[in-house]
Amino acid sequence: MSNLYQGATGDWEVVIGLEIHAQVISESKLFSGSSTKFGSEPNTQVSFVCSAQPGMLPVINDECVRQAIRTGLAMGCQINLRSVFDRKNYFYADLPQGYQISQFKDPIVGEGVVTVDLEDGSTKDIGVERLHLEQDAGKSMHDQHPTMTYVDLNRSGVALMEIVSMPDMRSAEEAGAYFKKIRSLVRYAGTCDGNMDQGSMRADVNVSVRRPGEELGTRTETKNVNSIRYMMLVIESEIRRQVGVLEDGGTIAQETRLFEVATGTTRTMRSKEEAHDYRYFPDPDLLPLEFSQELVDKLAKEMPELADAKRDRFIKDLHITSYNASVLVAEKESADYFEELLAATVAKTAKPVSELGTLVSNWVTGDLFGALKKLGKGITESPVSIEHAAELLNLQVDGTISGRIAKEVFELMLETGSSPETIVEEKGLKQVSDTGAIETMIDEILAANADKVEQYRGGKDKLYGFFVGQVMKQTGGKANPQVVNQLLRPKLDG
Amino acid sequence: MSVDKETVAKIANLARIAVSEDELESTAGELNNILDWVEQLSEVDTDGVEPMTSVVAAALPRRVDEVTDGGYRDQVLKNAPASEHGFFAVPKVIE
Structure with a gap:
């Protein structure tokens, strides 16, 4: 598959890099003891530290450090035993300190590589340049008052991991696959909930185009894209725009752009270029962050099984198809549901997992996912409990009902919430084997x-x-x- | 290293400090005096010397991940020039 974009005057190659901001799962903020809980009343989770009152000093949250290490390990990255916090200076109403504490020269996590799966079944390695820890800003609301902007600092100071990729992606599809991969890694590692609706994960998208084989072109950066679909729209619209400009003899300005949901295109952000003169310098309030290799080894040993390893195990030990395995591990909750149901079915039928893997995986990815889709529900909201589902599969395994009747019973379970045994008994659905x-x-x-x-x-x-x-x-x-x-x-x- | 009038104007703008046109020249002079004074440090040969981050051998203090602070909105908003419905209220900022 060629990734070249056909312009009016020939082919163009697209170069994409992503900066993903992932909110760390922690109880309290990166440098203060206020809560990170989402959706609370404005400014109720704000301390004197996160509102930057004079004289307040930051004290780092140990768990946020461990979460960053875990994420680095999940991405197969170098972990830096010594890193440094810097101040990134800029003025904005939702940044009370007037600077963001971030890591510039010496990040906590260095280079690594992740392998992404593409639609045609091939894979591609995408480089990770670094991951650093930083503070989130507060939230501004511009549409609540005719002349005022409202600022809520509940999010101010919450820990973020900024994950910076190498400019290794060559199409919107590859960028989407990379984002999905990172989202899966952080969710399995338990370091970020990946909830894009709540802004827990968002990306800055860097796009440039060039003639194949030539030097890198000038890039633009589109900020705060909060869905994979939008990200792909941003990339496609930027490719069209940049190729259009260049083919008309123009030049691309290095600038920050904003995505407009209504039109599906990007526009120039009106901030001046010099606003990007961040004047980084080491934060004098914080000593360098240092930890031992023993800590890294310990965290590595405690890492939960990640999606790829889980998929391989499903195929090898449970003899389920690679398609089913991929569908099940795509979301952590689906994989969890499947494994719980499999264990419950093993307990009920007293058959080995290798004999039940196919039946259970087919039921989850077929019957259950089909029903959930119709109901517009996610797997965690499944109206059928693990207990009832295992009972249904057991009835099928022990020959009490046929596969066809099992589907009928499942429909009735969804409607009534009754147990499958009750339904089979009441409706007289027992298979006749006499x-x-x-x-x-x-x-x-x-x-x-x-x-x-x-x-x-x-x-x-x-x-x-x-x-x-x-x-x-x-x-x-x-x-x-x-x-x-x-x-x-x-x-x-x- | 030295700064000129344009650099002073730019830094002042970035730091949101008002420096009038006729102050630029003298401010540049003052800043250059400071820079020259600090510049003397470069006379010392520091090749192969690790940068020192603290005069005492101290490690970065850590905090356990517990909610121990916040929940006093009234105090946090008390010094704000304006607040409404529990928000800080600032002149409209539009990007």
Whole structure:
């Protein structure tokens, strides 16, 4: 697949780099003891430190440091045992200190590589340049008052990890796949909830274009893009705009742009260029951040299983298809649900996991996901409990109901919330495996359809399905299909 | 290292300090005096010397991850020139 963009005057190559801001999961802020809880009343989670009252000093939160190390480990990056906090100076109403405490020259996490999966089944390695810890700013609201901007500092001082990629991406698809990968890594590592609606993860998107093989072109940066779909729109619109400008003989200005949701395009941000003169210098309030290799080793040992390892284990140990495995690990909650359900089903059926993996994974990715999609719900809001789901699968495994009836029972579970055993009992859905009863029924059907039996024996094989259908009809679909086949075939071929 | 009038005007703007046109020249002079004075330090040969971050051997103090602060909005807003509905209220900023 070629990633080149066809302009009016020839091909262009696109170069994309991402700066992802991921909010650290922690109880309290990076340098103060106020809460990080989302959605509280304005300014109720603000201390004298995060409102930058005179004389207040920052004290670093140990857990935020560990979270940054864990994230670095998840991305396979170099962990720097010594890093330094700097002040990034700029004025804005939601930045009470007048500077953001960040890391400039010596970040806590250095280079690494992540491998992303592309739609055509291929993979690509994308370099990570660094990850550094920094403070988030407060939140400004410009639309609540005709002449005033309202500022809420609840978010001010919350720990962020800024993850900077190498300019290794060559298409919107690759950038989307990289973002998804980072989101999956931080969610599995438990270091960021990845909740984009609440702004827990957002990206600054750097885009430039060049003729293949030439020097890098001038890039633009589009700030604060908070969904993967928007990010891909930003990239596509920037490619069109930049190629248009260059092909008309113009030049690209290095600038910050804003994404406009309404038009799906970007526009120049009106701030002056010199606003980007951040005058970084080491924060005199903070000594360098130092920790031991033992701490890094300990955290590495305690790391939870990440998505790729989980997918490989599902395929190898549980014998489930690579497609199902990929679907299940895409979201941590789905993988968790699957593993809990598998364990519960193993407990109920007393069969080994390797025999149940396929059944359970097919049920979760097919029946359950289908139903959730119809209901517009996520897996954590599933109306069917693990307990009931395991019971349903057990009924299928022990032959009490057929696969077809299981689907019917599942529908009723969704409607009524009853347990599958109750539903099967009340509706009389138990599979008929009684050979005597089925044999009698088959004899009756063959007698009543003597003409069709003749045609079948005369070579019309397709009629076999008709006879199976008749048995199923008479039993309301409850006849055990295996038993029916065992009995019907010899009688017909008779 | 020395600064000129334009640099002073730029730094003043970045720091949001009002420096009038006729103060630029003298401010540049004062800043250059300070820079020259500090510049004397470069006479010392510091090749191979680790930068010192503290005069005492101290490690960065850490805090455990617990909520121990905040929850006093009235005090936080008390010195603000204006506040409304629990927010700081500032002249409208539009990007």
